[in-house]
Amino acid sequence: MAEITFNDIIKPENLTYKKSKLMTDNVMHYCPGCGHGTAHQVLAEVLEEENLQERTVGITPVGCSVLMYNYIDVDFQEAAHGRAPALATAVKRLMPDKFVFTYQGDGDLAAIGTAETIHTCNRGENILILFINNGIYGMTGGQMAPTTLEGMKSSTSPYGRDISMMGSPIKMADIVAMLPGTCYVTRQSVNTAGGVRKLKKAIKKAVQYQNEKRGTCFIEVVSNCPSGWKMTPVESNKWMEENMFLFYPLGDIKVPAEK
Amino acid sequence: MAKIKGAVVIDQERCKGCEVCVVTCPPQTLALAADVNSKGYHFSYAANPETCIGCSNCAVVCPDGVITVYKVKIG
Numbered sequence: 001m002a003e004i005t006f007n008d009i010i011k012p013e014n015l016t017y018k019k020s021k022l023m024t025d026n027v028m029h030y031c032p033g034c035g036h037g038t039a040h041q042v043l044a045e046v047l048e049e050e051n052l053q054e055r056t057v058g059i060t061p062v063g064c065s066v067l068m069y070n071y072i073d074v075d076f077q078e079a080a081h082g083r084a085p086a087l088a089t090a091v092k093r094l095m096p097d098k099f100v101f102t103y104q105g106d107g108d109l110a111a112i113g114t115a116e117t118i119h120t121c122n123r124g125e126n127i128l129i130l131f132i133n134n135g136i137y138g139m140t141g142g143q144m145a146p147t148t149l150e151g152m153k154s155s156t157s158p159y160g161r162d163i164s165m166m167g168s169p170i171k172m173a174d175i176v177a178m179l180p181g182t183c184y185v186t187r188q189s190v191n192t193a194g195g196v197r198k199l200k201k202a203i204k205k206a207v208q209y210q211n212e213k214r215g216t217c218f219i220e221v222v223s224n225c226p227s228g229w230k231m232t233p234v235e236s237n238k239w240m241e242e243n244m245f246l247f248y249p250l251g252d253i254k255v256p257a258e259k
Numbered sequence: 260m261a262k263i264k265g266a267v268v269i270d271q272e273r274c275k276g277c278e279v280c281v282v283t284c285p286p287q288t289l290a291l292a293a294d295v296n297s298k299g300y301h302f303s304y305a306a307n308p309e310t311c312i313g314c315s316n317c318a319v320v321c322p323d324g325v326i327t328v329y330k331v332k333i334g
């Protein structure tokens with residue numbers, strides 16, 4: 001048989017992977033290699049595959065992902081900083097048939113929005129909280145976040161986070177897992193293909209649990225911020241694996257009983 | 260024995276040259292070009308196209324969704 005050429009392979013019937021149709025054509029403003037983009041892609045794939053485009057309402061945070069509504073073609077509402085879970089509560093209670101999620105950074109969810117996060121999870125609102133933990137305030141110039149690791153340098157902890165003065169990094173997923181309102185709490189990643197595929201399964205489970213009115217689903221994605229961490233994207237992913245994953249280990253923290 | 264042949268199409272103008280796809284590719288098919296796109300990024304390209312197995316790993320980790328993957332079984 002003659003050698004198969006590039007043009008023989010790239011035919012529609014051989015298509016294996018293409019970005020989700022729910023991703024708009026807008027070029028994302030994220031820095032090169034930023035996990036926010038990958039997390040958006042996975043979320044859009046699930047919304048497309050589960051036929052949720054027409055019945056989804058996403059709540060965007062304040063942080064680098066504030067413009068997320070430009071990138072995924074579903075309905076969105078913009079919340080004040082940290083208030084996404086409160087707004088999501090209202091949307092879900094008023095429109096219980098909608099699939100409702102928040103998408104929040106660690107500054108948004110674990111600093112200014114701690115109260116909303118905890119009480120929404122405690123009330124067991126039927127929503128998905130997608131928590132992108134990059135251990136820093138990316139948008140505003142790399143300031144220390146409650147999630148910043150011990151010893152980690154940031155623009156407001158230039159000598160590294162000092163626990164005696166600044167307290168310990170906070171594990172939000174473990175905290176909300178203790179609350180009776182959460183039904184599913186898991187920690188995932190987007191820096192490897194395997195990680196992305198696991199995150200996709202986790203989001204699909206959250207869709208199922210929301211349909212079954214099981215309570216709050218909380219999915220943390222341990223992610224990178226190459227610009228804030230002052231590393232190349234590849235270096236940042238390596239640093240994340242060697243440091244972030246030790247303090248924020250990946251895997252399920254709370255799973256609901258099978259029905 | 261059936262063999263899998265893959266191919267990637269990369270939207271090089273939208274690529275940000277982050278290199279995440281390059282280090283993720285098992286057979287080391289990809290590399291960053293010496294050239295840059297209009298934004299100044301060294302875009303990703305298939306430096307060793309014959310080695311691609313169509314696994315899609317590069318495409319699923321690409322934050323900007325610029326890689327499309329095709330594969331065929333031959334033989």
Ligand SMILES: Cc1ncc(C[n+]2csc(CCOP(=O)(O)OP(=O)(O)O)c2C)c(N)n1
Binds near residue numbers: 138139140
């Ligand atoms: C009420 C209020 N306080 C402070 C700010 C400034 N601010 C904007 S984004 C941000 C933190 C963002 O960090 P994070 O949520 O971790 O998102 P990332 O950019 O890292 O994804 C802060 C403090 C604001 N916009 N509004």
Ligand code: SF4
Binds near residue numbers: 029030031034227
């Ligand atoms: S500042 Fe950090 S979190 Fe924000 S887009 Fe850049 S890399 Fe991503």
Ligand code: SF4
Binds near residue numbers: 033
């Ligand atoms: S992962 Fe995407 S944006 Fe980054 S270098 Fe590869 S193709 Fe370009």
Ligand code: SF4
Binds near residue numbers: 285286287314317328
């Ligand atoms: S599809 Fe797999 S083998 Fe082909 S370039 Fe992408 S990662 Fe490499």
Ligand SMILES: [Mg+2]
Binds near residue numbers: 106133136
């Ligand atoms: Mg952050």
